[in-house]
Amino acid sequence: MHELLKHVLTERDLTRAGDIFAIPDCDIVNDINEVLKQITEISSHSDYICNDRDQALIEICITRVTSCIKETGTLEKYCSALVALLESCLHHNLMPVGHLRDDDPPHAKIASDVISCIVLVSFPLQSDKETGNTAEVMELFLPVAVQFLHKGNREISRHMARYLSLAALHHAVLLKPHVQTIMDSIMSGNYPLCRILTNLYEVCPEPLEGHVTALVALLPHAEPVEKSSLFGLFEQIAARRPEALKTAVPQLLSYLCSNTAPQNVPGCMCIDLLQVIASVSGSKPRLVVEQTSVIKRAARPPHATAKSTALIATILARLGNTSQERAQEALNFVVERLHGAEWSEQAALIREATALCSAYPALFTDRLLAALRANNSNRPKSSHGEINRTSGGITIVKLGGQNSSNDVVTMRPVTGPAPVMAGASVVTSPPHSCSPRGVHSSR
Template identity: 45%
Template sequence: MHELFTQVLNYKDLSKAGDLFTVSDDAIVNDLSEVINIIGEITSLPDYVNNDNDQSVVEICITRVTTAIRETGSMERHAEALVTLLESCLNHNLKPSQKEEDPPHAKISSDIISCMFLNYSKKEVMKRVLPVAVKFLHKGNKVLSRNMASYLSLAAIDNSPLLSNHIQLIIDSIISGNYPLCRVLPQIYEVTRDPIHDHAMALVSLLPLCELTEQLALLQLCSLIADEKPSLLEASLPQLCEYLCTSQTVMATLQVFNNLAQLQPQLLSDYVLKIKKSAECNPNTLCIAAQVLSAVGQINKSKAQEALNFIMDNLPKVDRASQSLLVREATYLCSCFPILFTDQILEGVLQISRNTNSHVNQMSGPVTIVTVGGNQSPTNSNITRTTQTDSSGRNYGDSANCLNRIVITPKPRLIADSRSTGRLQSSNAHRSMTRLNAASGSRVGSVGGLHKSMTKLSSNQVCIPNTSNRIKPSTTKISSGGVTVTTPLETGSILTTNFNYSINSKDSLANSISQTSTGRVQNSVSRPLSTAGSSPLNQSLTSQGPIQSSGPSLNVDPVVINTGLYSTVTPRRSHNTSVTIINTCVSQRISVFEPYPMRDTMQHFCEKHLDKIKAYMEKVSVRIPSPAKCTIEESRAKKSAKLHFACEGRGEHCLYNRALFTVHTRHPRIWIHLMFLSLQAKSSSALSSRHHSVSTLKYCWDILKCETRTFLTLVTSAFPCAKDQDAVLNELRNSGYFDVFEYCNVNTGGWGCFLCNHPERAVGFLQDSQPVIEGQLKEKKGRWRLFRRWRTRYFTLSGAHLSYKGSKNDKEGTPIDIHQIRSVKVSRGARNIPKAFEIFTGEESLILKPKGGKNAEEWVQCLSVVVAHSHSKDTTNSRNSSLIRTTI
């Protein structure tokens, strides 16, 4: 054994105990089991409970041992010795004293258990420690029992068979008040069912006493019981129905009822009204409520009719994805009771189908006619119009203007080879037709900047001109990412002036159509056009002007696909005289024939749920502030998100007038989702993915890559729940945000700093000599503070410094300049009430806590405000000093 351990343990030398932390882990790792055995001998001595020196030595040695085990990963080697020491603690009193102080053996047990359960994924360690650890649930120490609940929840992830051997001890502990232990029951139930079945009714009766996470765990357990032995829950159904009224538990409760209804639907026949009412209050549960009612409808015709009426009433209210599920349930009911299938039911389903088709047609866009040639004068710039066509493409508009038009119609079905850049069909030589493949409801992807669904030429969707006119086909080439078309022009107009119609797609918005009188349209891209190959055909394309044909057909008609950076040349089949290229470099589908980009999925989601988003953010914004911006910090190891909060008050003495409050977050998913919802709540219309702020958030999310889900999946998912909100609230609380900011709807109408919300108190904080707060505080400072005693001093905080003295009438000691304080770290209790706070300066740190635990929150807030004001002044002075004026 290491000589330092020998001296400390054999002679109980507390003065040398602190030096154990200067010894490297590798130097003592082989001696740890022997050290643990000697510690066990010391703790078994009769006078150990009353010997403060021995207790301090043992606590330091155990801390050093567990640290070395954790750092060297040697838990398997020393698990036996640790469990032996842990088991010996069971023979001693573990109940807290009247002063709520833990006895020494309880402290030892807590340290060993926390160290061993860090290795919950190691089965051999858990196999050794679990039989001993569960015995601490019934030793009369509530804090130790609640901590054991957290440790056993971790152990249940991979070791539920080991825990199942101790299920009775666990259930007894839960019934006696250790409710957090409920979280392990669903995992144990998969292994051992009978002991839980025996206490099913008692466990359900604990629901009102549990917190939300524990309630959800019990409801999950009830769902498993309902799937296995539903009759056990019959007596508890009235109590379970109470949780249909709470939005956080309604989904889990309905899942219990759904499993019940599949096996014994008659148990729920008396609770149909409550299920319907809960679905009306929580629209997101309509589908599972319909499944429950449909299963109950099997009982008789009247129940089936009631369920069918509920489904048909709510069918128009749900989204299209949920409509198919409701229709399936309605079909199931009608198959059970064919007499229920009436004309009214059929009409309701058909109406939904028509509405869906109407929505698809709106998504696909209108029918657009683009006039390309003809007898129009060059000054006529309005060459786009909309008309109606039938399924064969015949135009019911003015037949006199039928000549020289390109008719564009929505495509009602997917093309089998839609990945090709274009498909041409053999047709008449003088027929020129461009047809957009705009399949309804399908997402059009892009490869290399081109949409997969590109072009199709058809011979039955064109207005055939009068054959008496002499027509010469002419091809107009537009190489600026637009459209290349072949149009029949009158011979006379070719001989006089050749007008090329250029469809400008700059900035991905094809909203301008211009006429040029030159024979060639220059490429608007600043880079020279590059081609995929070096064939003579490619070279001819880049060197010649517009391609013209003297005959009715061309043997080879090349297609130039320009993506903004690259272009390729693809030979076409013979007898094709027109080509259409739709080119865009953005991910959204934008038609060059439409003045507006098509709305994306995000915009549809926001438009549909705009009211819900605003109502949600109206409640959340009072509890959680919205960051002004989010930045990403990259290091070698990982990427992290940093949030920046602004003061919305901007008063005369604002603490953050020239700076932002910064918080490093471990929950970027929740924050980015909340920032998006805040953006949408402040906007009067639905946001799209092209919005600048949304693009910035998406960029941050894509850089982080903290989860596999896409940004679109994130922002269209369920709003952050209460658990997520609590997580970010704790993050803000730990960062000290709420010490200097508060929500004030009167002055700022939002989140403002302390001095903006309380300008009347600014004078006290701004004057360097006037005390802001004063009183007695307990103090520790220097190295090895763990082993030092608290000293009571009288502290005075002003705008310039923090001073202290032995008592109110003593002489002041050396004050701490406020400008030297870098940060304040707060230690909080179970209810987030500050217990102590640590002040960090450039050279040392100081731990303070109020005497008697009073006024801690006030001290922390005043200190945080004074430090923030000092930093604000430093920022202002540094900026002013950086502005150097030069006189000439």
């Protein structure tokens, strides 16, 4: 070991501790294992927590060692010794006596420095990408790191949420054995950990599916980024195993129109929530059918937006696939909201009406045609011919000048005749027949 470094540690000479920063990295890089071993021995001594000089000495030595590891890129070589030091901290009190870092117990300070060294070298925050082969480092580090979530130090837990997010992004499989520890930490108030759940779900879905109800209950308390992560998880569950959301659907929908919704589930979150319900209704509509009245209530002011109304129409249309009665109910919703809706919203509503009429041709009635005519005549006219094709089999054709009424709305069901409205005339055409330009004409 370098003579100065050896002197400082053996004699515990705080007066010369600062001089070790003048030693080149190349002169001490091979001493790091021995240095970390001595640091662990000194910090584990019974009088360390009340020995200010030793604490100051160790802080200086740890700063010098971690700096050398970062500069020389030797994390993999010395990770075992760092983790051993980190693990020794778990045997001591880590709970702060105040709100500042200076109020942290000495072993909490050691743990914070070692954890940040390991993670920030592995995953530089500027790019959120791993450097080198970090799998072996994470295999050693993560089993010890997750234990700090329950040591009562909120600052360490808060940083750990960020660090585990980076680890989960690259090595989620290594966190599989620790899902319950992570969930316990989330339920105890460490909500930033919600950000790793979507990555965890990809490698161990079943344990998280068992916590759906508890996670839904966190939504009013979570920050926007945490809410977004939770909704992302719910969408994953809806795609893989929607039955796991059975008890959560009413709970989710209760946030849509509650008195606390504007504060706790803002507009963008309502969209995320409705997208989850739309995913469930697409694969397992029976899980949602009993909630139709709640869903429709969310389409009323002050909750409704153009996007949320379109999503609600999608949900109701999917529920309409379960019976003609529900299809009629969904179509009624669409017709009621066509009047006065923005054109982008109208296109989405007409798309759902087309899907419903495709499934149940008997729903294509005079009332629907009247609503289509009314909206067709109320749309702004273009001075030039224009074709607007929307998804869902709808073709809007604008012909003639500003005062022309020759707009054409084409609804093409998947099966059966395609009803067409052109100006004041309505015709039907075979499902696969069309003019050379793909536009049905009443002339």
